[in-house]
Amino acid sequence: MEFVLLIFFPVLAAIFVPILFRKLKSIHTGWFVLIIPITLFIYYTGFIQTTMNGGHAISSLEWIPSLDISFVSYIDGLSLLFSLLITGIGALVVLYSIFYLDKTREKLNNFYVYLLMFMTAMLGIVQSDNIITLYLFWELTSISSFLLIGYWYTRDGSRFGALKSMLITVFGGLMMLGGFVLLGIMGDTYSIRELIANASNLVGQEFFILALVLVLLGAFTKSAQFPFYIWLPDAMEAPTPVSAYLHSATMVKAGLYLVARFTPVFAVSEVWIWLVTGIGLLTLFWGAFFAVKQTDLKAILAFSTVSQLGLIMSLLGASAISYHVDAGTALFKFAGFAAVFHLINHAVFKGSLFMVAGIVDHETGTRDIRKLGGLMGVMPISFTVAFIGSMSMAGLPPFGGFLSKELFLTSTLALKDFNLFNFSTWGIIFPIVAWIASVFTFIYSFYFVFKTFAGKRKKESLSVEPKEAPVGMLIAPVILAVLVVVIFFIPNVVGDTLVNPAVVAMQAGLYSHPSEVLVHVSAWHGWTPELLMTLGIIGLGSILFLTMRKWQPLYNLQPELLSLNGLYDSLMMAGEKGMNRLSRLYMTGVFRTYLIYMFVSIVVITLATLFIKDAFKVDFNSFAPLNAYGILTAVLLILSVVMILTAKTRITAVIALGGVGYSVAFFFVIYKAPDLALTQLVIETITVVLFLLAFHRLPELKRHGESKGFRLGNFIVAAGVGITMALVALSAHSQKLIPSISQFYKDTVYSEAGGGNIVNVILVDYRGFDTLFEIAVLSIAGIGVYSMIRLKLPGKGSTDESK
Known part of the structure; x- marks a missing residue:
């Protein structure tokens, strides 16, 4: 068996935890979970002799071969040490939790699922040779630790501590991902072993120092280095087994592992030595000094x-x-x-x-x-x-x-x-x-x-x-x-x-x-x-x-607002208030207002892009000739639209809306697209019928805003959107950077797909998965509608909760 699969053993075993919790209420669920870390610990001890001799072991599982991304388990002395700590301390923590957490009062199914998810994430971090999968597991630790810290979610402190830890560690993780991407580009590989082997070629490259700093940000946030340590004290709201596991042997050690693993890549730089050594000693002093205050x-x-x-x-x-x-x-x-x-x-x-x-x-x-x-x-x-x-x-x-x-x-x-x-x-x-x-x-x-x-x-x-x-x-x-x-x-x-x-x-x-x-x-x-x-x-x-009693009160001289925690809390509160004020400015509750925001943004961004990039060009040579039928149909289309805008009754608006759809269908007929015309006619007919079926439930037509300025604003927005879309269509039609795929369809629709109708073949064969997913979406929507129709809510004043 490929031992890379053992990384996923805990999270796969977690699937059965809720079942065991429900079915075997007389036995503490932890006894079953305990088997997992003990088994893994015993298995990993088998690699000790290999690493003592300077050897290593590799096992891989392909994930995205086209992007050179695989799950590669690389066990050497460093990863083995962490694997043994993760599973060994994990086994003791699970044993401790069996007696610490009451099986009748605690939601043990949630607790052990989160714990096993975290165990998989940590094993993935320390064994991954691929930096992309390492990042995947890295963020999984942030998510699972968020769930573990916030396990007692009814407590304000637990929720606050969980959110704080996730915000800081996820920020660091995203920075680290940027560093990994730069390393992958500079080294032309995602393999840590290959990056180490080519470290001498990375040093002089333009983004080497930037990658170094970004990777350290990920390590410093996860390992609670100054000034990012502020999440760790608040994480103590978690149950003690969580603290004993995450904050002594695993999660906080992930950043240390990252620095140790990437030392051969970055050690040649004095920036690495000064930052890691200096920040480490500052954190050592800062944490020790303020521990006495607690x-x-x-x-x-x-x-x-x-x-x-x-x-x-x-x-x-x-x-x-x-x-x-x-x-x-x-x-x-x-x-x-x-x-x-x-x-x-x-x-x-x-x-x-x-x-x-x-x-x-x-x-x-x-x-x-x-x-x-x-x-x-x-x-x-x-x-x-x-x-x-x-x-x-x-x-x-x-x-x-x-x-x-x-x-x-x-x-x-x-x-x-x-x-x-x-x-x-x-x-x-x-x-x-x-x-x-x-x-x-x-x-x-x-x-x-x-x-x-x-x-x-x-x-x-x-x-x-x-x-x-x-x-x-x-x-x-x-x-x-x-x-x-x-x-x-x-x-x-x-x-x-x-x-x-x-x-x-x-x-x-x-x-x-x-x-x-x-x-x-x-x-x-x-x-x-x-x-x-x-x-x-x-x-x-x-x-x-x-003499602590005499000098310990000196800590009280520092105002809380001047502490890093106070700064974090102030920034979060200020940010929340500021965003609330900003959202109240544009969140008016009027749907028309939101549409105006979107349409104006589309017009400004699109037109600016067209003219800044000199992308607007029109070539009339490829346009189809305009005949009398086309002119009449265009006039009919325009009249139908005007009728919708000026209609005073609902029936007039519905008929005019049908006129718009039928006009478009006539265009398809004129320009020899009978399948599209037939589809458009069917849809329009069904739409008009549906409107008429629900006619008595439609709201009365109302006019919003009678001032000329307001109408002028609406006209400007509407005209801007229409002109923008027309310009985009003309520009896109006139500037084809690559040959159109339509010729490929014409050449292969019969010989390759065995069909005579090009539209049907495209929908069923060339875009088969797209069509399948569209059908799935419609099916889900249909199920949702059916469920709402069948849903029986209690009547007004009813107290029957079973309905």
Whole structure:
């Protein structure tokens, strides 16, 4: 079986979720869904040995061969790592959701359909070799995450957060698509592997920097980098299983994956290195600084996620410097290793912390840290998990986050010694910003765990008596907490099997085998500058944490309107009010007014195009001669139209309308188009009959607007439309840029289609699908009309809802 099909396995399985939800109400639907990520995780582990040896696997499924667009699943070290995170963390999240979401009160069929749709989208992103299909899956994550964030759609916050996340990420996705199109044009391919192979030919091209910036916009919006991070805190309105999945291991990591995958294409540019590294470090500091301000547990984790994503992004930017130095000896190979290593650590400890936040909310009825405290005694297991995850996030031993944080400090210190792109001058800023941000990381990590579980319990603030979560809800976070500790003691096992192969794939062209980027990780490297920085972080962080009550109120000095969230809200409100005012100006409710808008626009745009492009030319040589019958028919047509406009009774208007149609039919007869004439006569006859059948229901003729100015305006619009259409017809007839297809029909209608009537053959054979769809449209319209006729609505004052 082509393993590319496994990408679609979750979304195909989602088809059966509503059936299982309805038919098997006694069993939680999550137990059936759990089978899917576990199966995929086990399957993908089979590729580990291949990627450890520097190999890869490819599977493809053709989609649009004529445009060179196919579903190509390319599994190397980088895509395999993300696939394992998507399915592995996904399995734990589904297990957690089984005990978190009540099967009797929640619409589990919707939840798991959205979750499986999202899983397919993420697998598609990380495995796609074709940039067009990658974009398809990219936007599918935006849609499915919108549905997941807005799962509790009756809540205003859920709807607002879902819309905000979709607006920002879809904007970034569209920008990214522009970058992909430029890359496809410059590289003459949509294959990522081929673009990487031809990267040296792309650098000097005119739109290279523009493509670079557009691709980064997509990555920055999805991975919540500054200033686009504002959607992530509002997304915390989603159920906790959604937050644990989307915002620790999957959706927010999609932008990181994109940067890692396209590093071999853009790393040669200093713009890429400065933007990725600089924005990453700014995001790291910004998220860490404002995380301490938050009072909601999930909001703290949201800002901490923003900060940690910035950390990984900065490491990805630093790793790109490997393309400008001796890759075998440079310290910058640590940056790539540290980025991937911390990506794994973050997914593990942040997933456990989100689950603990959900447990606290589930068992105490609140996430407000000001109402919490003293839960250590009643929730010892949850406290232990929270402690392990928080200490790993703070970068303390003996937890996995300590190791990757040390590698991060090593990489930032190395930046100041890089002699290209002014890093030797400005590079000193990076370790300073990294150190300050790490201090605040230490503070919010301690803030999260100790303000929640330590101190005195505030019983009066809680609506329910707190207790430890059920065993089933604890399994997933406990597994993740155990992994946090295990990674610290066996980091090189993780490095050899997952991290090194991912770095080889990420820095394609520099390395050909995982052993070339092998980084030996250990908890003790002696008294290094990194260790001294860590001791400083612990010292200053401890002091600031213990004195939080004295300086935390400083955050309140910032007006909300001056924040990025306030700016977004102001722009949205101003935009909504402005568009409402604008729409009220032209949305008058009068149909005639709308027609005037459309007709005037058509006249202005069409005439301007004709004369600006010098497209108006008339060639009378090909016109048919005008005879007496034609003149009489034209006079009859004009008189019929005038009669419609001046008619004072409905019967006169209906008869005059029939006269217009019959006049057109006479023209077809005169110019030897009997089939068209017959069709026109039949239609006109039926139309007149229908008018007469509904005659007694037609409204009385009314005159709108008696002033001469108004009539003059109508005349100008009508004359403008008529003249414009006449000019277009004359110009189109006189300027045939390509030979008419009519001769082809004449030559082939009998020999190819075996027909004698050219009109019938065109409708049935040459335009067979068009005719088929027209029939389908008419059939649907007929069904709609029939349904409306058969529809029985309750009478006035009726309370019978069953009718």
